[in-house]
Amino acid sequence: MIRLLVLAAALIGACANAPSAIAQAVSFSEPERAAILRFGPWPPPPSTDASNRVSGDEKAIRLGLLLFNDPRLSPSGRVACASCHQPEQAFADGLPVAVGAAKGVRNTPSLLDAGFSRWFGWAGANDTLWGASIRPITAAAEMASAAEHVQSLITTDTALSATFTQTFGESAEAMGTEPVLVAVGKALAAYQETLISKRTPFDAFRDALAAGNTAATSTYADSAKRGLKLFIGEGRCSLCHLGPRFTSGEFDDIGVPFFTGPGKVDKGRYAGIQYFKDSAFTRLGAYSDDPAGKDSPAAIPSRHVALQGRAFGSFKVPSLRGVQETAPYMHNGTLKTLPEVMEHYSKMDQERLHIDGAAILRPLNLSPQQALDLEAFLRSLSPMK
Numbered sequence: 001m002i003r004l005l006v007l008a009a010a011l012i013g014a015c016a017n018a019p020s021a022i023a024q025a026v027s028f029s030e031p032e033r034a035a036i037l038r039f040g041p042w043p044p045p046p047s048t049d050a051s052n053r054v055s056g057d058e059k060a061i062r063l064g065l066l067l068f069n070d071p072r073l074s075p076s077g078r079v080a081c082a083s084c085h086q087p088e089q090a091f092a093d094g095l096p097v098a099v100g101a102a103k104g105v106r107n108t109p110s111l112l113d114a115g116f117s118r119w120f121g122w123a124g125a126n127d128t129l130w131g132a133s134i135r136p137i138t139a140a141a142e143m144a145s146a147a148e149h150v151q152s153l154i155t156t157d158t159a160l161s162a163t164f165t166q167t168f169g170e171s172a173e174a175m176g177t178e179p180v181l182v183a184v185g186k187a188l189a190a191y192q193e194t195l196i197s198k199r200t201p202f203d204a205f206r207d208a209l210a211a212g213n214t215a216a217t218s219t220y221a222d223s224a225k226r227g228l229k230l231f232i233g234e235g236r237c238s239l240c241h242l243g244p245r246f247t248s249g250e251f252d253d254i255g256v257p258f259f260t261g262p263g264k265v266d267k268g269r270y271a272g273i274q275y276f277k278d279s280a281f282t283r284l285g286a287y288s289d290d291p292a293g294k295d296s297p298a299a300i301p302s303r304h305v306a307l308q309g310r311a312f313g314s315f316k317v318p319s320l321r322g323v324q325e326t327a328p329y330m331h332n333g334t335l336k337t338l339p340e341v342m343e344h345y346s347k348m349d350q351e352r353l354h355i356d357g358a359a360i361l362r363p364l365n366l367s368p369q370q371a372l373d374l375e376a377f378l379r380s381l382s383p384m385k
């Protein structure tokens with residue numbers, strides 16, 4: 001009798017430790033499996049940027065690395081690219097909004113995998129990585145520099161001027177002021193193209209699923225699997241966060257407030273398109289090295305972008321690779337942690353959303369377990385330590 005009671009107690013204990021939802025093995029349907037495979041493979045095949053003649057060039061990569069870490073690029077001598085894009089912080093800075101020559105209004109994005117983007121910056125102000133590398137040099141809140149300053153730095157520094165001439169076959173003095181600024185942007189881009197994030201537990205799971213290797217798929221945590229199921233299912237996350245970088249590369253309004261001060265707003269994509277249309281440093285301009293120029297297939301999105309009202313308050317869908325390392329979140333860094341991001345998607349106010357966003361987005365009312373599962377999935381998009 002006593003033995004029976006002990007057995008019953010043990011059974012009850014076991015059940016209490018394993019609520020049914022957790023005990024069940026997570027399996028994926030055929031359409032789910034197909035959806036998961038589309039998040040890979042990782043890394044993508046190597047590619048170069050036709051609009052940048054030194055893309056992939058070893059000497060340019062070396063010059064780009066030097067310039068990236070050189071605070072003398074700013075007239076104050078204090079702000080380098082690496083001041084905000086810190087290598088040991090996944091090339092971000094951990095601050096809500098960037099602080100350079102002045103305090104900015106946007107969060108510093110990680111530069112890992114940035115080379116794979118179509119549009120750069122939260123508002124897509126640039127259509128090339130080299131254009132996006134020129135922008136911070138002259139931006140008042142970032143380096144507050146100018147083409148003349150950049151040219152004189154390179155002509156007067158022996159190491160920089162020698163590497164510059166080796167890379168471009170012409171001295172910075174002879175090249176002309178604005179072309180030097182563009183060349184610097186292109187060398188910086190060549191370096192940044194090498195910043196590719198490492199494979200993650202998710203990638204190992206995805207490839208095992210592709211290969212039908214069930215022993216290997218079973219090592220991916222159940223909570224991450226449940227989060228993944230939500231991500232591609234009920235959560236609708238993958239309607240915007242899709243492909244190997246978990247982004248459509250486009251712009252949306254998910255209801256993050258875009259006021260930056262009393263009576264001041266960040267117009268987001270609307271301002272980005274305006275900036276792009278006024279810029280000389282694009283795939284459509286004279287500085288593109290693409291032999292097909294503005295008729296290149298790579299320039300199609302640039303040719304067709306038009307200023308529309310729905311761009312107002314929209315921001316780029318960020319890549320989710322390595323998201324664990326890049327808190328705080330959103331274009332203005334207002335969400336401090338991944339649980340806060342889950343809370344945002346769980347409770348979002350539909351009234352606040354634009355008509356376009358509302359069709360996809362709705363408050364998810366996640367249970368605590370679902371929020372933890374989604375978070376576990378997002379954390380599996382970072383390389384193992």
Ligand code: HEC
Pocket residue numbers: 068079080081082083084085098099100101104106107108109110111114117119120121122123124129132133134136137141142143188192
């Ligand atoms: C003061 C901090 C700061 C400095 C200095 C800075 N950046 Fe940035 N960087 C940012 C911020 C903030 C953004 C987002 C800008 C936006 O959306 O308008 C950004 C965006 C970018 C992007 C676009 C990334 C993407 O995925 O869309 C690239 C590329 C970039 N920076 C490269 C550089 C380079 C190269 C330098 C040096 C020449 C540099 N940055 C200097 C803060 C900084």
Ligand code: HEC
Pocket residue numbers: 231235236237238239240241251252253254256315316317318319320323326328329330331332341345357360361364374378
């Ligand atoms: C309608 C498109 C859309 C959907 C659906 C969507 N997102 Fe996003 N996501 C965005 C955009 C746009 C941003 C950036 C918004 C901003 O900064 O204002 C973002 C930002 C994020 C960030 C912050 C990343 C960073 O680096 O700052 C995370 C994490 C995230 N989303 C996860 C999710 C999850 C999880 C889901 C599903 C529950 C989801 N998203 C659904 C468009 C979407």
